[in-house]
Amino acid sequence: MRAVGGRLPRRPEVRAVLGRAAGGSVGGCVTQSLPGQRPVQTRASGGRGGLAVAVIGAGPYGLSVAAHLRRAGVPVRVFGEVMGSWRHAMATGMFLKSTPAATDLSAPGPGGRLSDFRRVHGEPELTELTPIPCEVFVRYGQWFKERYVGDVEPVRVASVDRATNTGGFAVLLDDGREFAAAAVVVATGLNGLAHIPEELLHLAPEGPGAGALVSHTSHHSDLSRYAGQRVAVIGGGQSALESAALLHEAGTHVQVLVRQRAVLWGTIPQPSRPWPQRLAKPASPLGTGWMLDAVCRTPGGVRRLPAATRLLLYRRALGPSGGWWLRDRVEEIVPVHTSRRVAHAEASSSAARLELAGPDGPDILTVDHVLAATGYRLDIGALPFLTPALRHGIACVTGSKAPRLTGGFASSIPGLYFTGSLAAPMFGPMMRFVAGTEYAAVRIARDAVRRIGTR
Ligand SMILES: Cc1cc2nc3c(=O)[nH]c(=O)nc-3n(C[C@H](O)[C@H](O)[C@H](O)COP(=O)(O)OP(=O)(O)OC[C@H]3O[C@@H](n4cnc5c(N)ncnc54)[C@H](O)[C@@H]3O)c2cc1C
Structure with a gap:
């Protein structure tokens, strides 16, 4: 990747x-x-x-x-x-x-x-x-x-x-x-297929690699290289939140910028759920709920749906969220800014200067590196x-x-x-x-x- x-x-x-x-x-x-x-x-x-x-x-x-x-x-x-x-x-x-x-x-x-x-x-x-x-x-x-x-x-x-x-x-x-x-x-x-949003690409004019001020999470197998640095993680899914936890634990000054209004966390699994709960929200390999259960049971049935419906399912069925076991390593430990979008980014004296849009108006964040956990x-x-x-x-x-x-x-x-x-x-x-x-x-x-x- x-x-x-x-x-x-x-x-x-x-x-x-x-x-x-x-x-x-x-x-x-x-x-x-x-x-x-x-x-x-x-x-x-x-x-x-x-x-x-x-x-x-x-x-x-x-x-x-x-x-x-x-x-x-x-x-x-x-x-x-x-x-x-x-x-x-x-x-x-x-x-x-x-x-x-x-x-x-x-x-x-x-x-x-x-x-x-x-x-x-x-x-x-x-x-x-x-x-x-x-x-x-x-x-x-x-x-x-x-x-x-x-x-x-x-x-x-x-x-x-x-x-x-x-x-x-x-x-x-x-x-x-x-x-x-x-x-x-x-x-x-x-x-x-890793995706870095257009507005961040100015930070890597030569493409991602050594010296680029932005990289994708899939480029890394060792985040400890950012120890002591200021890093902004972009994204609100598992990849962003787990990378943020690992960066923090490695001694990085990390902040997470999330577009959504809130970070969603998985719920702690209950191995023996009472039957009314199991009926209301059946378990599937992807989580609980009728919709997930249906798409996991019948991938062949999904194939017969109209293309637009299938694409909607692909994009929306599982929105960004963090695993339940990760919550304690992030909440109230790593600064997570919700409703924040990077409007513009540019390199400034070997640092990344991010112009952020959010509910309280524009803001500027300067970091040593931007880690895009922005999917594929x-x-x-x-x-x-x-x-x-x-x-x-x-x-x-x-x-x-x-x-x-x-x-x-x-x-x-x-x-x-x-x-x-x-x-x-x-x-x-x-x-x-x-x-x-x-x-x-x-x-x-x-x-x-x-x-x-x-x-
Ligand atoms: C951060 C992250 C966490 C994830 N966590 C989970 C999880 O908890 N549970 C889960 O079910 N899924 C998870 N996924 C999704 C996961 O990627 C898939 O479930 C799983 O790895 C898919 O398997 P795959 O064989 O399709 O792809 P991969 O595991 O990516 O394997 C593809 C292989 O193709 C090889 N390859 C690529 N190009 C070439 C080439 N030209 N020639 C030869 N070989 C090539 C690669 O080296 C690689 O070994 C996660 C994904 C990410 C990015």
């Missing part, structure tokens, strides 16, 4: 490499050269023409999809760092907001739940009242990978294009290797590995830049699947969370088997 707006440098050499004639063996892969076509390499065999399914991303969704594909006998190659986002795009010391019961990766058989992982390792069971440290979730992902997925290639996918000779895809890896895939599953999460924007145009030709062929949900998907998570380009957050405008808010892995992985594997067959 490092590039703001996903604008990683386009790589002109990608197309050159894909167009290069080649033969022989590279990196353990067989290279085929077909007259007048791109060279292709295959490793896993089986499926359509002996080609594998390429899964891009080894986070909760990529691992779950790969596990189901492997169990179904579909040859699969998985790319990326296992649980990479959870290691590099979350600050050390963070906890998951979701409850243990809503944080299982999807295994194709019993024994792969978070509670199984804890039991196997002799670790105490996590309950609704014990927030999950990110570090535990990363270890769970690694264990799941060993158990259900096997080989994951720790290399990034640089480019995906159509391979006209195979009817599948030409995939180029960051290390220069290339191969043909029967199908591609995009499971890259929110990587490249779904935009397939920001995925650096989709070639323009491929991207332009992908139909989007009306009113958004997210892909339109079939019930099997396939885009308008046959064999190209999207999962995780990018599927949320089709299947509802559950796809933004680990809880959606089961629904997605089962359907993608089923669709891929139907499309390309098995070994």
Whole structure:
């Protein structure tokens, strides 16, 4: 999740490499050269023409999809760092907001739940009242990978294009290797989709990086670098509030600026709620309430709603709020200014000068750094590995830049699947969370088997 707006440098050499004639063996892969076509390499065999399914991303969704594909006998190659986002795009010391019961990766058989992982390792069971440290979730992902997925290639996918000779895809890896895939599953999460509002971008004229006065929360895995400095955190959700707590605890002079009139906090879970309460507000993996319960039970039903309704659900179903267990670390400890909006920001003598609009009129705040906890924007145009030709062929949900998907998570380009957050405008808010892995992985594997067959 490092590039703001996903604008990683386009790589002109990608197309050159894909167009290069080649033969022989590279990196353990067989290279085929077909007259007048791109060279292709295959490793896993089986499926359509002996080609594998390429899964891009080894986070909760990529691992779950790969596990189901492997169990179904579909040859699969998985790319990326296992649980990479959870290691590099979350600050050390963070906890998951979701409850243990809503944080299982999807295994194709019993024994792969978070509670199984804890039991196997002799670790105490996590309950609704014990927030999950990110570090535990990363270890769970690694264990799941060993158990259900096997080989994951720790290399990034640089480019995906159509391979006209195979009817599948030409995939180029960051290390220069290339191969043909029967199908591609995009499971890259929110990587490249971080959003910094326009008015803050003046603070990073050269783009985010060393020396920039603004950065996005996803750029950080260690917030202690701001110890002793003045930092303004922009946003009122979990990311903003937890970052503020960690900054404060690291010795930073931190203030939080929230647009909303109040900060919302989750309520302490009650493991045994009386039945009238359960009836009035049923529990779901995303929280309590009829609406959340309905969208979690029937992602397929959500898909059949009009696009405008689905987008509204995506944007509004879960507004910004802080986890119940975080409240004590923020309230009356960190200054939180509500109803405050940054109207303008500029650099002034290596500090950031923020002009704020609020109920008491304009105000000025000068800080050493601005941390934008301002979320993500779904935009397939920001995925650096989709070639323009491929991207332009992908139909989007009306009113958004997210892909339109079939019930099997396939885009308008046959064999190209999207999962995780990018599927949320089709299947509802559950796809933004680990809880959606089961629904997605089962359907993608089923669709891929139907499309390309098995070994
Ligand atoms: C701060 C924060 C806290 C969150 N807390 C929770 C929570 O408590 N509970 C919850 O359910 N959800 C939470 N989420 C949402 C969370 O991101 C998802 O639930 C989950 O990680 C989605 O899994 P994923 O596999 O889609 O994406 P990710 O976990 O982001 O995995 C994507 C993977 O793709 C890899 N990748 C990206 N581009 C490439 C490429 N070109 N080539 C190869 N690999 C690539 C990345 O390295 C990464 O490993 C949180 C999100 C954020 C930002």
